[in-house]
Each structure stands twice: as structure tokens, then as C-alpha cells.
Amino acid sequence: MRHFVIVGVLVVLVAVLTYAGLNSIGLMPVEASAQSVPIDWLWNLDVRVISFLFALIVVPITYSLIAFRRRKGDTTDAEHIEGNTPLEITWTVVPLIVVLIFAYLGAYTLAEIRVVDPSAAEIKVRAIQWAWSFQYPEGFTSKELHLPVNKQVVLKMESSDVIHSFWVPEFRIKQDVVPGRITEYRVTPILVGSYMARCAELCGASHAYMQAPVIVSSQADYDAWIASQKALAAAAAQTPAGRGEQLANTIGCRGCHTIDGSKLVGPSWQGLYGSPVTLSDGTTITANDAYLIESIANPSIKIVKGFETTTAMPKFDLTDAQIQDLVAYLATLK
Structure with a gap:
């Protein structure tokens, strides 16, 4: 005992x-x-x-x-126990x-x-290697996810390429984002603050960089942000450069290309337009309209030196007008 x-x-x-x-x-x-x-x-x-x-x-x-170890000098055989059925x-x-x-x-x-709130707002989420884009009911797209506190929101998510997984650790929920189908992610934020959405499914060479800011704010601040984004989107839609910026955010260009000169998956867009570019074969060309249009339409034809081993940029089904808008946007990034 x-x-x-x-x-x-x-x-x-x-x-x-x-x-x-x-x-x-x-x-x-x-x-x-x-x-x-x-x-x-x-x-x-x-x-x-x-x-x-x-x-x-x-x-x-x-x-x-410890307690029932063999003692010094003990040469007896241990007791054999056949079994204990109740145990x-x-x-x-x-x-x-x-x-x-x-x-x-x-x-x-x-x-x-998974309880459904019929009044939940719906935000469309698109995943692409290696970025997230969020389309709001008000008609604009952002690379940031803004949510009102204490209101359920349903994210309708779809992937443009491979399987991704949307995960905000502070929300606890993780949901796969699959090509060719729409998956739902329901969340009710309860704490105002800034968080980070991550991809939790290995999706390629730059998987670790696939992040997006998540901002939870009061209803008043959320409404003010929505109003400001609607105004900016309406103004941007009036110019080719503005439309190009919106398109770049929508299709995930900023997941690989920065606009501040820092290196990510692909070359930075800052100061790219009109500057000399050294290619992988050692030749140097000018990043003019013709080069940029060709590189957007056929990304693998002329690879920039230093980016030979990175994952190839996917081809996008863009119209000539959309490509022209992207080039106009690049021209503004001095």
C-alpha cells in the first residue's frame, strides 16, 4: 500500500x-x-x-x-506474472x-x-503564388484584409494555381484554398488589432513570403476605410496607371515584386521603367514598353540576371489593354 x-x-x-x-x-x-x-x-x-x-x-x-531494482547480492529469479485480466x-x-x-x-x-450568421458580410479571396488579394462587396480589391470587430465575415476563397491554406494564428482557424473550387472561412473577430495571414500549405519556393496584413477595427473605422478605398478605386479607374495598380493587386503581382527597391522573388519594380536590365545571358537591354510588354506576356523568354533559379513567373491571361495599364503603372514607380 x-x-x-x-x-x-x-x-x-x-x-x-x-x-x-x-x-x-x-x-x-x-x-x-x-x-x-x-x-x-x-x-x-x-x-x-x-x-x-x-x-x-x-x-x-x-x-x-528504482524501488524494485535488483539489490546487490540478490541472485533469486524474479516472480513471473502471467497477466491480470481486470487490469x-x-x-x-x-x-x-x-x-x-x-x-x-x-x-x-x-x-x-461553423455556426452561420445570415447577415455575415462576404469577401472574396484569391490565392496565387505567392500573394493574397481580397475583393470587397463594394467593388474594390486590396492586398490587406480589413474586418469589423464583433461581426461575422465569410471569406469565399479560391486559388489560381496550387493548393494554399489561409491561416491567421490568432483566429485559430485554417482553411485550404483549392484550385477550381470555392472554400469558405467564417470568422468573427473579437479583438481590435493588426495580425498576419499566412499560407500554411507548402506551395512553392516562396511559400514563406505568402503573407497578408489583417486589420480588425471598430465598425466606424472599418466604414471609414471602406469609404476611402471606394473613393481611391473610383479615382484610379480613370487613369491607365491607376487601373494597372489595381490589376497588380488583384492578380498578386506584389507577392513577388516590391515597389521599394528590396529584393523578393522577382526583380523590384522601383525605378525599373526605362532603366538598363542585365539578362541571364549577359546582354543588357532597356526596360522600355516593348520589353515590359513582352516580359508580362511571356515571362520566361528574357530572365533577369540573378533570378535564374527562382520559380518561373506564371503566365496570366491578360488583354492587351490590361498589359498596357500595367506598363503605365510601372512607369510611375520612380
Whole structure:
């Protein structure tokens, strides 16, 4: 009986210390959505049960190795134990019950985070190697996702190339984005702040760069941002350069090309128009209209030196007018 008491006390102590240690690490970021609350509750329950099971297995084994080790001078054979049917039934039935309970809790939590709000606003999301674009109901596109706090939003997501996965760690939910089909992502932000959406599915050489800002704001600030973007979009649509900028954001050009001179997947667009460009074969040409039009329509014909090993730029089904708009936009990036 003494051994059972000691082991019991040690199991409780190790379980508490294990849970406290795991909890102190801060495995989860802040809860920023209504969906994150039940997910974190289930996660914490998992960690508590796992901590107890860890202690229940490790402590008796470790204690037995120490307390019942062969003593010096002991040459007797150990007692052979054939089995213990009640014990074997117990350690089969009890884990089965625990698994079934967690299966029920998991299904209940999944149903809870998928509750549909009929009044939820709808934002279209397009994924492309290696960028996100967000089209709002008001008719404009942005490379940032803006959401109102305490309002459910449904993201209708589609991929232009390979499988991606939309993930905001603070929201807890992750949803695959698949070519040829539309997937839904429902979220109700509950905490004002700035976050980062990431691609959580390996999608190519620049997978790590596939991020997008997520801004949760008050309803008033959200409405003001929507109004300002509508005005900017309306004004931009009146000029070729403005239309080109909108198109670049829509089809994900900024996922590979920066406008501040920094190097990403492809050459920066800053100061590109009219400047000399060294190609992979050593020749130098001027980035004029003809070169830019050719490079947009057939990206693999003339590769810029230093970018030979990067993933090839995909071809876009663009009209001549759209290509001209893109060139006009590039001409403004001095």
C-alpha cells in the first residue's frame, strides 16, 4: 500500500508540474476571434488530460525501476506474472471512453465554430503564388484584409494555381484554398488589432513570403476605410496607371515584386521603367514598353540576371489593354 500512496502522490505532482510548465510556455497566441474561444477551451482540456496520462505512465515505470531494482547480492529469479485480466480490461475500456468523449467534444466544437450568421458580410479571396488579394462587396480589391470587430465575415476563397491554406494564428482557424473550387472561412473577430495571414500549405519556393496584413477595427473605422478605398478605386479607374495598380493587386503581382527597391522573388519594380536590365545571358537591354510588354506576356523568354533559379513567373491571361495599364503603372514607380 505504501508504494501505491507514493506513486499516487507523485503522479498528481508530476501532472500538475507538467501542465504548469506547458501552460507557461504560451503555446497559443492571443484569442482574437469568437471561434478561438471554444478551440482554446478544448486545447486546454487536451493538455490537462495529456499531462495526467504522461504522469500516469512515466511515474509508475520510473518508480518501479528504482524501488524494485535488483539489490546487490540478490541472485533469486524474479516472480513471473502471467497477466491480470481486470487490469487489462480497465486499460482498454477507460482509454476508449476517453477517446469517445474527446471525439464528441471535437465534433461539438467544430459545429460551434461553423455556426452561420445570415447577415455575415462576404469577401472574396484569391490565392496565387505567392500573394493574397481580397475583393470587397463594394467593388474594390486590396492586398490587406480589413474586418469589423464583433461581426461575422465569410471569406469565399479560391486559388489560381496550387493548393494554399489561409491561416491567421490568432483566429485559430485554417482553411485550404483549392484550385477550381470555392472554400469558405467564417470568422468573427473579437479583438481590435493588426495580425498576419499566412499560407500554411507548402506551395512553392516562396511559400514563406505568402503573407497578408489583417486589420480588425471598430465598425466606424472599418466604414471609414471602406469609404476611402471606394473613393481611391473610383479615382484610379480613370487613369491607365491607376487601373494597372489595381490589376497588380488583384492578380498578386506584389507577392513577388516590391515597389521599394528590396529584393523578393522577382526583380523590384522601383525605378525599373526605362532603366538598363542585365539578362541571364549577359546582354543588357532597356526596360522600355516593348520589353515590359513582352516580359508580362511571356515571362520566361528574357530572365533577369540573378533570378535564374527562382520559380518561373506564371503566365496570366491578360488583354492587351490590361498589359498596357500595367506598363503605365510601372512607369510611375520612380
